[in-house]
Amino acid sequence: xxxMSQPQHFMDTSGELDAVWVHKEPYSNRPHFSKLSKDxxxxxxxxGAGIAGISTAYELVSRGLKVAVIEAREVLSGETGRTSGHLxxxxxxxxxxxxxxxGKDAAKxxxxxxxxxxxxxxxxxxxxxxxxxxxxIPDYEISQYEKxxxxxxxxxxEIQEDLKMAKELGLAVSYKPDYAxxxxxxxxxxxxxxxxxxxxxxxxxxxxxxxxxxLAKQPNFECYTRTRMLNIExxxxxxxxxxxxxxxxxxxxxxxxxxxxxxxxLQKLSIVAQMEYFRxxxxxxxxxxxxxxxxxxxxxxDPYHYIRFTGCDDKDxxxxxxxxxxxxxxEEEDGRFAELESWVRERYTQxxxxxxxxxxxxxxxxxxxxxxxxxxGKSHTYVxxxxxxxxxxxxxxxxxxxxxxIQGIENPWSSAYNPKRLPPLSSIPxxxxxxxxxxxxxxxxxxxxxxxxxxxxxxxxxxxxxxTKKPLAVYKDDQGKVHQxxxxxxxxxxVVCWNKTEKxxxxxxxxxxxxxxxxxxxxxxxxxxxxxDEGGEAAQQQAMKA
Numbered sequence: 001x002x003x004m005s006q007p008q009h010f011m012d013t014s015g016e017l018d019a020v021w022v023h024k025e026p027y028s029n030r031p032h033f034s035k036l037s038k039d040x041x042x043x044x045x046x047x048g049a050g051i052a053g054i055s056t057a058y059e060l061v062s063r064g065l066k067v068a069v070i071e072a073r074e075v076l077s078g079e080t081g082r083t084s085g086h087l088x089x090x091x092x093x094x095x096x097x098x099x100x101x102x103g104k105d106a107a108k109x110x111x112x113x114x115x116x117x118x119x120x121x122x123x124x125x126x127x128x129x130x131x132x133x134x135x136x137i138p139d140y141e142i143s144q145y146e147k148x149x150x151x152x153x154x155x156x157x158e159i160q161e162d163l164k165m166a167k168e169l170g171l172a173v174s175y176k177p178d179y180a181x182x183x184x185x186x187x188x189x190x191x192x193x194x195x196x197x198x199x200x201x202x203x204x205x206x207x208x209x210x211x212x213x214x215l216a217k218q219p220n221f222e223c224y225t226r227t228r229m230l231n232i233e234x235x236x237x238x239x240x241x242x243x244x245x246x247x248x249x250x251x252x253x254x255x256x257x258x259x260x261x262x263x264x265x266l267q268k269l270s271i272v273a274q275m276e277y278f279r280x281x282x283x284x285x286x287x288x289x290x291x292x293x294x295x296x297x298x299x300x301x302d303p304y305h306y307i308r309f310t311g312c313d314d315k316d317x318x319x320x321x322x323x324x325x326x327x328x329x330x331e332e333e334d335g336r337f338a339e340l341e342s343w344v345r346e347r348y349t350q351x352x353x354x355x356x357x358x359x360x361x362x363x364x365x366x367x368x369x370x371x372x373x374x375x376x377g378k379s380h381t382y383v384x385x386x387x388x389x390x391x392x393x394x395x396x397x398x399x400x401x402x403x404x405x406i407q408g409i410e411n412p413w414s415s416a417y418n419p420k421r422l423p424p425l426s427s428i429p430x431x432x433x434x435x436x437x438x439x440x441x442x443x444x445x446x447x448x449x450x451x452x453x454x455x456x457x458x459x460x461x462x463x464x465x466x467x468t469k470k471p472l473a474v475y476k477d478d479q480g481k482v483h484q485x486x487x488x489x490x491x492x493x494x495v496v497c498w499n500k501t502e503k504x505x506x507x508x509x510x511x512x513x514x515x516x517x518x519x520x521x522x523x524x525x526x527x528x529x530x531x532x533d534e535g536g537e538a539a540q541q542q543a544m545k546a
Contacts, residue, residue: 005503007543010515011073011226014522015502017358019082020284020310020318025205030075031212036224036251042068044406045245045255047229050080051392052384053261054208055399057215058124063403066220068253070245072228072520075212076205079263079522082360083392084282084322086296086308087118087200090139092389093368094158095165101367101424102416104169109416110369111169117396118200121207130210133311134202137295140181141194144301148189155300159194172197183292186347190299199296201308204392226544227251229266230526232258232381243380257406259382260375261395264363264511264523268492270376271419272524273435275386276364277511279499281324281336285344286316286352305343312355319344319351328361329508330441333501359502361511361522364388367427372398372417373405382406383419441508444495445471453482461498461505461516463487471495472532473505475516483539484532485518491525505529517543 005016012027013019044060046053049071060067071077089111091098099107122134141162143155163173179193215221228248235242245253265272280303287309297307303325312318321344324336337357344351365371365386372394375383382405384398397413404411415421449462453474456462461475464487471487473496485505487495494509504521505514513522517539518529531537 007515007517007539010504010517010519010521010543012077013081014078014361014513015082015358015504016516017502018356019282019358019360020320020356021081021085021203021205023284023318023356024203024311025209027074030205030209031216033075033223033225036070036227036247036249036253039252039254040068040222041254042066042222043255044068044257044259045070045243045253046259046261047232047245048078048261048263049075049223049225050078050261050263051204051208051395052398053259054211054215055396056259056261056384056402057221057399058211059399059403060406061215061218061221063407064220065406068222068224068255070227070229070247070253071223071225074225075223076208077521079360079391080208080395081205082358083204084306084308084320084360085201085204085310085392086306086390087121087202087393088139088196088296088390089114089118089171089393090141090166090196090199090296090298094162095169096162098368099165101426102369106369106416107165108169109413111166111171113397113401113413114390114393115171115198116400117393120396120400121202122200125202125207125210128210128214130207132203132207132210134200134207135294136198136200139196139199139296139298141196142190142297142299143192144190144299144304146189147191152190152192156192156194158300163194166196181293181295181297183287183350184347186345186349188346201296201310203310232260234378234380241380257380257382259384259402261384261398262523263361263385263387263391265375265383265385266523266526268524271371271383271385272510274366274371274423276366277328278325278362278364279328279333279359279506280322280362281333281340281359282320282322282357283337283340283344283354284310284318284320284356285341285354286312287319287348288350288352289315289317291350292317292319292348305340316352318355319348325362327508328511328513329497329499329506333359333499336501361513362387362389362391363511366430367423370394370398370417371419372401373414373419376420438509441494444497444508447495449498450474456482460500461503463495463498465495473498473518473529475503477539481535482533483517483535485529485536485540486532487529489525490527490529491523496529515543519543
């Protein structure tokens with residue numbers, strides 16, 4: 001029989017499955033803050049307590065500004081806690097492609113800012129005495145094909161072209177033909193590596209728990225959890241600065257500037273329509289300590305495989321592999337974990353048991369660059385979004401960039417990441433294709449996942465679409481009790497899909513996600529799914545009040 005977590009589980013994380021990071025840093029170890037219960041006034045209000053929000057708060061508090069962070073659930077409950085933990089300037093988007101779209105200066109900004117970010121994590125962790133497994137390691141870029149395959153050479157030529165560009169942009173890179181990675185002892189031969197030197201890994205939640213503990217001791221820092229933002233409104237005239245952040249419970253935070261560090265901005269369109277939304281999958285599999293070379297590995301497949309290692313116990317470490325990406329709510333999740341496990345075992349024959357399986361979400365900017373800075377149409381409201389597979393370094397560099405812009409300090413990264421930039425002409429065809437593909441998802445108004453409630457298995461969900469009524473999102477809990485919600489995403493009325501891997505409701509339009517109980521866990525939707533029966537109402541209230 002399927003087993004489902006308690007409703008409050010989704011207040012700690014954004015999926016039914018737990019990421020490997022809870023192995024050493026369980027949810028119970030994370031700092032707990034109270035809910036906002038009154039109106040307050042600060043210099044800056046940061047919405048979102050993941051790596052982007054916490055990094056921004058750290059930069060601002062360190063400079064003497066009074067900062068309040070609010071989080072709709074618990075700290076680190078979003079994608080930061082479900083990452084694979086890479087710190088890298090070897091970006092998913094090739095530097096050759098970035099230079100073609102935005103010019104070489106923008107490509108240099110991307111390289112230098114991400115390299116700064118991965119080093120900054122090490123500097124901060126050392127300065128504050130945070131033990132987070134931070135280490136400098138190489139990143140190996142490999143072909144997706146075996147060396148005997150003619151297409152192997154084509155892959156390696158592309159890698160070498162990007163290495164050449166990366167070197168021109170100031171990164172330390174090299175190429176090693178026939179290089180065999182230690183521990184890769186299987187029969188699959190993918191030798192030849194492009195190397196990005198001075199990359200890094202760390203334990204993301206250990207690092208951020210350490211930052212939060214430091215922040216909590218500062219007199220100019222406040223944090224409130226289970227405090228859901230309802231609206232950000234700029235009230236000031238041209239000569240004044242006043243922003244009001246209102247919450248679902250009716251409280252107001254008055255500030256000079258507000259920062260949306262919510263993974264996806266909680267708004268209708270604009271930059272929301274300039275991104276594509278993907279689910280990505282990870283497993284953590286045991287591997288004997290000392291049997292492998294500690295490094296990052298990325299192949300050239302689409303979707304590609306990405307590997308790193310992290311600690312487990314005295315005997316073993318974990319090999320963390322990710323991949324299997326697909327657009328949110330648009331493909332079945334079946335087989336993704338099995339494919340990742342098979343890939344590892346064919347190459348690392350000493351791999352042991354798989355202890356953790358989970359998925360996360362990445363938001364790819366169509367024009368390949370992040371959106372960091374003043375939001376479109378705003379004067380004092382900033383956004384951080386468009387991680388494009390590198391949300392950790394994006395969050396860290398965004399902290400510095402946003403803090404500089406709030407203080408009026410010139411930052412050389414501003415122009416390249418400006419959310420108000422016009423998309424390059426070369427991105428227009430892909431944006432049009434993206435819009436067409438998104439609009440096709442409204443076909444779900446004419447579809448039903450299940451013929452009736454009785455056919456729904458225990459522990460599962462599905463959309464019931466009666467012809468005479470609006471579609472319903474229905475799930476049965478472990479006791480067989482039915483819980484019903486509106487299946488319409490509050491953002492733009494897309495019909496959600498049941499994610500049977502993470503027991504969530506996912507919107508195929510712009511990637512909003514909701515717990516099985518309808519609680520909003522990923523924007524751009526601000527609100528959750530409306531309960532449609534007493535069971536849904538009771539479960540949602542239990543999750544929100546736990």
